[in-house]
Amino acid sequence: MADTPTLVFDFDSTLVRVETLEVLADIALDGRADATDIRGEIGRLTDQAMAGEIAFGDALRRRLALLPLNQSHVTALADRILEEGTPSVRRNLRFFQDNADRIIILSGGFREIIAPIAQRLGIAADRVFCNDLIYDAEDQVVGVDDSNPLSRAGGKPEVIRSLHLTGPVVMIGDGWTDAEVKLAGAADRFYAYTEIVRREAVVAAADAEVPSMDELLHLEGLPGRWSYPRARVRMLLLENIHPAAVMRLEEAGYTVETRKGALDEDDLIAALKGVHVLGIRSKTQVSERVLAEADRLMAVAAFCIGTNQIDLDACATRGVAVFNAPYSNTRSVVELAIGLTITLMRDVADKSAAMHRGQWNKSADGSRELRGKTLGIVGYGAIGSQLSVLAEALGMRVVFHDLSERLALGNARRMRSLDALLAESDVVSLHVDGRKENENLIGAAQLSRMKTGTLLLNLSRGHVVDIGALTQAIGSGRIGGAALDVFPEEPRTNSDPFDSPLMGLKNVILTPHIGGSTEEAQEAIAEFAADRLLGYLNRGDTTFCVNLPNVQLADVSGGHRILHIHRNQPGVLAELNRELTTAGLNILGQHLKTDERTGYVITDVDHGYEPEALRALKTVAGTLRFRLLH
Numbered sequence: 001m002a003d004t005p006t007l008v009f010d011f012d013s014t015l016v017r018v019e020t021l022e023v024l025a026d027i028a029l030d031g032r033a034d035a036t037d038i039r040g041e042i043g044r045l046t047d048q049a050m051a052g053e054i055a056f057g058d059a060l061r062r063r064l065a066l067l068p069l070n071q072s073h074v075t076a077l078a079d080r081i082l083e084e085g086t087p088s089v090r091r092n093l094r095f096f097q098d099n100a101d102r103i104i105i106l107s108g109g110f111r112e113i114i115a116p117i118a119q120r121l122g123i124a125a126d127r128v129f130c131n132d133l134i135y136d137a138e139d140q141v142v143g144v145d146d147s148n149p150l151s152r153a154g155g156k157p158e159v160i161r162s163l164h165l166t167g168p169v170v171m172i173g174d175g176w177t178d179a180e181v182k183l184a185g186a187a188d189r190f191y192a193y194t195e196i197v198r199r200e201a202v203v204a205a206a207d208a209e210v211p212s213m214d215e216l217l218h219l220e221g222l223p224g225r226w227s228y229p230r231a232r233v234r235m236l237l238l239e240n241i242h243p244a245a246v247m248r249l250e251e252a253g254y255t256v257e258t259r260k261g262a263l264d265e266d267d268l269i270a271a272l273k274g275v276h277v278l279g280i281r282s283k284t285q286v287s288e289r290v291l292a293e294a295d296r297l298m299a300v301a302a303f304c305i306g307t308n309q310i311d312l313d314a315c316a317t318r319g320v321a322v323f324n325a326p327y328s329n330t331r332s333v334v335e336l337a338i339g340l341t342i343t344l345m346r347d348v349a350d351k352s353a354a355m356h357r358g359q360w361n362k363s364a365d366g367s368r369e370l371r372g373k374t375l376g377i378v379g380y381g382a383i384g385s386q387l388s389v390l391a392e393a394l395g396m397r398v399v400f401h402d403l404s405e406r407l408a409l410g411n412a413r414r415m416r417s418l419d420a421l422l423a424e425s426d427v428v429s430l431h432v433d434g435r436k437e438n439e440n441l442i443g444a445a446q447l448s449r450m451k452t453g454t455l456l457l458n459l460s461r462g463h464v465v466d467i468g469a470l471t472q473a474i475g476s477g478r479i480g481g482a483a484l485d486v487f488p489e490e491p492r493t494n495s496d497p498f499d500s501p502l503m504g505l506k507n508v509i510l511t512p513h514i515g516g517s518t519e520e521a522q523e524a525i526a527e528f529a530a531d532r533l534l535g536y537l538n539r540g541d542t543t544f545c546v547n548l549p550n551v552q553l554a555d556v557s558g559g560h561r562i563l564h565i566h567r568n569q570p571g572v573l574a575e576l577n578r579e580l581t582t583a584g585l586n587i588l589g590q591h592l593k594t595d596e597r598t599g600y601v602i603t604d605v606d607h608g609y610e611p612e613a614l615r616a617l618k619t620v621a622g623t624l625r626f627r628l629l630h
C-alpha cells in the first residue's frame with residue numbers, strides 16, 4: 001500500500017540501549033592501563049559525531065584506530081547484545097515481528113552486532129543496512145568496508161534513496177546522522193528517539209521527540225503494546241516516598257515526579273492537573289473536592305497502611321482505584337511499640353533527659369519489668385496480633401479487644417468490651433484503624449476506667465485519643481506515662497513546627513509518626529505499592545485494591561484487553577456485550593466482579609479494534625470509567 005510508511009530505525013541507543021563502539025572499547029581495553037583515556041576519547045568522538053559536530057565516517061575511523069579490536073571482542077558483544085535491547089522495544093517485540101516487512105534497520109554500526117537483534121525482531125537480513133568490519137589474517141579489525149556508503153558522511157540518506165521506497169519514509173534515531181536523513185530529503189518524517197539518550201540538536205531538528213516505542217506507535221497511529229504511551233502517564237509521588245518506587249515505575253516507562261512533603265488541598269488540586277496516578281503517605285488528604293478537580297486521575301496509592309486520609313467512596317464513584325501496602329511496615333510498628341513499652345516502664349526518656357542536663361538520678365522507684373504485666377491491645381488486626389505474639393514472648397499476659405471476630409494467638413484472651421480491657425491492663429496499646437467513628441475512642445471516660453498508673457501507647461491514628469483528656473489524666477497521675485507517635489494535627493513537612501499540650505509532661509514520649517519509618521519498611525512499601533500500581537495499569541489487576549472489586553489477572557497474550565468500571569446496577573454487562581458485538585469483536589475471556597456499589601468488567605478480545613468504535617462503551621448506562629489497555 002502506497003500510504004503505508006516504511007519505518008527506518010537506527011540501531012545504537014535506539015533499538016539497543018548501548019553504543020556499540022563504546023562497549024567494544026570496554027571489552028577490548030579490559031585490564032589496560034590506558035583504558036580510561038582511550039575510553040574517554042572514544043566517548044567524546046561518539047558524542048561529537050552523534051551531535052553532528054564532526055563527520056560520521058571520520059569519527060568511525062578515528063575510534064576504530066584507537067582500539068586494539070579483534071574478532072573475539074566482536075563475538076563477545078554479539079553473544080550478549082540481546083540483553084541490551086531497549087526496554088520499550090522489548091515490550092513491543094510483537095509489533096516488530098508483525099510489521100517486519102515495513103521496517104528497515106539503518107546504522108553506522110556493525111553487521112555482527114546488529115544481526116542477532118534483527119533476527120529477534122523478525123527483520124530479514126536484506127532489510128538491514130550497516131557497516132562491515134574488515135579483519136586481517138590474525139582476526140584483528142583493520143577498518144570497515146570503504147565502499148559502503150554508511151562508512152562515510154551522508155551515507156544514510158544515500159542508502160535510503162537507493163532503495164526507491166514507495167510511500168512515506170519515517171526515520172527514527174537518536175543521532176545527527178538520523179536527523180540528516182530527513183534534512184537531506186530522504187525521509188518524510190524524523191522522530192528523535194530519546195529513551196536512551198537525548199541530544200538537544202537532534203531533538204531540535206526532529207518533527208517530534210519520542211521517549212519510547214509506545215509514543216512512536218501512538219503518534220504514527222500504529223497498533224502497539226499499549227493503547228496509550230506509558231511515558232504520557234504522569235505520576236506524582238508526595239511525602240518522600242522511597243526511591244525504589246520511583247525506580248520501578250520509571251523502569252516500566254511511566255513519567256514520575258516526586259515532592260518531599262504533603263500538599264494542602266489547594267496546592268494538591270493544582271499539582272494534580274494532568275496527573276494520572278497519585279502516590280501519598282499518611283498526611284495528604286485526598287478529599288471529594290480534590291477528586292472532583294482531578295481531570296485525569298485513575299489511581300491513588302497510599303505508600304503506607306492507613307487509607308483514612310483518602311475519601312474512598314468518592315474515589316470509587318469516579319472509578320479511581322485506591323491501593324495501599326497493608327503489611328509492609330507492620331513489623332516496624334510492632335518493634336517500636338515493644339521498645340516504647342520498655343522505655344515507659346523504666347522511665348528511660350526522663351532519666352536520659354536528666355543525664356543530658358548533668359543530673360545523675362539512679363533509682364528503682366516506679367521502674368518495672370514487662371514480665372507478668374498485662375498488655376491490653378485495642379484493635380487486633382495485622383499490627384495488634386503481631387504485637388500480641390512478641391509481647392507474650394517477652395513474658396507479658398495479653399488481652400485484646402476488636403470489633404471483628406479475630407483469632408486469639410498464643411494465650412491471648414479476647415475481652416468482650418473495651419471497658420473490661422481497660423480495667424485489667426497495665427499497658428494499653430491502640431492499634432485500631434483510622435475510621436471516623438474511632439475519634440476520641442479513648443477520652444476522659446475511658447481513661448477514668450484504667451488502673452492508676454496505667455501506661456498508654458498510641459501508634460494508630462491521632463484522632464483516636466482525646467489529647468486534652470489525656471493531658472489531664474497524666475497530670476492527675478491516673479495515667480503513669482504515655483507514648484504517642486500520631487497526633488490529631490501533624491506537620492505537613494519536617495520544616496513545619498509541632499505543638500501539643502503533651503510537650504514537657506513527665507514520662508511522656510512523643511515521636512514524629514515514625515512507627516513505619518524504617519529503611520526496611522519503606523523499601524518494602526515502595527516495592528509493594530509500586531507493583532500494585534503496575535499490576536493495575538499494565539494488566540487491569542485490582543488485587544489488594546481497597547475500594548474496587550478485587551480481580552487477579554494475568555497478562556493478556558495474543559489479544560486486547562478492555563476495562564470497564566461501572567455502578568453496580570442491572571443490565572450493564574448485557575449492554576456492554578451488545579456494544580462489543582456491534583464493534584465486531586470476538587470475546588476471548590471475560591471477568592465480572594461486583595461489590596455492593598461497583599462492578600468491574602475485564603474483557604479480552606481476539607483482534608485489533610477501532611478505538612472510535614469502542615467509544616460507545618462509555619455511553620453504557622452506569623459507566624464510571626472505561627480503559628483500552630492494549
Ligand SMILES: NC(=O)c1ccc[n+]([C@@H]2O[C@H](COP(=O)([O-])OP(=O)(O)OC[C@H]3O[C@@H](n4cnc5c(N)ncnc54)[C@H](O)[C@@H]3O)[C@@H](O)[C@H]2O)c1
Pocket residue numbers: 305306307326329330333378379380381382383384401402403404406431432433434438441459460461485486513514515516517
Ligand atoms: N504509627 C505508624 O507509623 C503506623 C504505621 C502503620 C500503621 N499505622 C496505623 O495502625 C493502625 C492499625 O494497622 P493494622 O495494619 O493493624 O490495621 P488492621 O486493619 O489490620 O487492624 C485494625 C483492627 O482494628 C479493629 N478496630 C477498628 N476499630 C475498632 C474499635 N473501635 N475497637 C476495637 N477494634 C477496632 C479492626 O476490626 C481491625 O481488626 C492503622 O490505623 C494504621 O494506619 C500506624
Ligand SMILES: O=C(O)[C@H](O)COP(=O)(O)O
Pocket residue numbers: 281282283303304305306307329513514515516517
Ligand atoms: O498508615 C501507616 O502506614 C502509617 O501511619 C505510616 O504512615 P507514613 O507512611 O506517613 O509514615
